[in-house]
Amino acid sequence: MAVEAAVENGWVDAFRRASDEDAELQAHGRYYSCAFLLDMEEHQYLVKMHAGKVEEILVDPGPLDDRYQFIIRASAETWRGFGQETPPPMHHGIFAAAFRTDLSLEGDLLVLMQNLRCVVRQIELLRVTGVPV
């Protein structure tokens, strides 16, 4: 999926909407402020969160376009598992996938841990929006 397609196909808007309207994120995300990169092999998505809301999602950002604190990196194939309504085993969460697939957690993992509940929930929203690869 090209950069334009990711936007045109509506994933960015869908993911933003799913996040901003999610009851759990909105009930518990008051301090959910951080930026992370979803590296899906074929494309990258820099998700910037502020106080539980999506501030911005950059598609295939340039090397110096913006900063982020951690990366969730996996092959497109692994991410496609996350995008299924009922994910297959080991594609049902970032810890499961980190232990058993090619998914890696990189960067400042303390920030990930500080926001773990919200990150885990937000990644599950890919089951609703699908994945843009």
Place this chain on the structure above:
Amino acid sequence: MAHFSPVTGRYVTIDVMGDECKVFFLENGTGQPLVCQHTAGCHNHQWRDLLEDEEITQNYRVIAYDLVRHGKSDPPKNREWWKEEYRLTTDYYTAFITAFCDALELEDPIFTGSSFGGQVALQLALRHPDRFAGVIPVEASDYSPGFFLDWWQHPHANAAQVCASGVWDLMAPQSPDRDRWDTWFYYTQGSEAFRGDLYFYSVDHDLRGRLGEIDAEKCPVVIMNAEYDYLTTPEEGRQTAEQIEGAEFIEMEGIGHFPMSENYPVFKEYLQQALQKIDSKLGARAG
């Protein structure tokens, strides 16, 4: 009109390698004792549905205790435990369980537990095959490295949420939300014990090369691992069972690492299979 559960709770004080442990346990039912261990950093409410299951409790006395430092079982009463780092060892853990069973004067109990409860079930079969009529290690393997981590207690993160959300995807996405969230809720309560429990789980429990010493003819062993468990996969459970003479293995589909707590109706079917296998072995032996 008020609805009262048939489950009752009591305390019993036991000696565990010199530690005075006041242990809280829940129980219901009559028949052969079925002793249930919760998972690391958790407590006996994980067994809430089994404890109230009339079909099971008409034949089994289901007993679910809180390990010392968990739930309503306080840390040792006679030791300044706050001056030490908590690290659960195999010696202590198995001594606790046998002391508890002795205190209740349990005859021919079956022991079951999941995760670090499954691993200690294997240890009991190895160390105390004469004390138990059988064991059902759930989510078990000879070795389970990688979870003795400082993240569970890191002062710069919310330990309650790190523990609870850190184990979230040990559960299957198909399991009911309410039960997964109850399990999550329990995990927000045990972060201080969780890391120390995992010393046993990921470090001290290491039966690689020793599974052949377990005699499943003397103490029947039925291992059950679940499809969505990323720490101890069904394949690892199967391989573990294959190295124990006489052990059996059941793969649990569509469920995860906390099966009794995340989706009891699914777990119950597998548990009944395991109990039947043990019953058959004991019956054949008696015959």
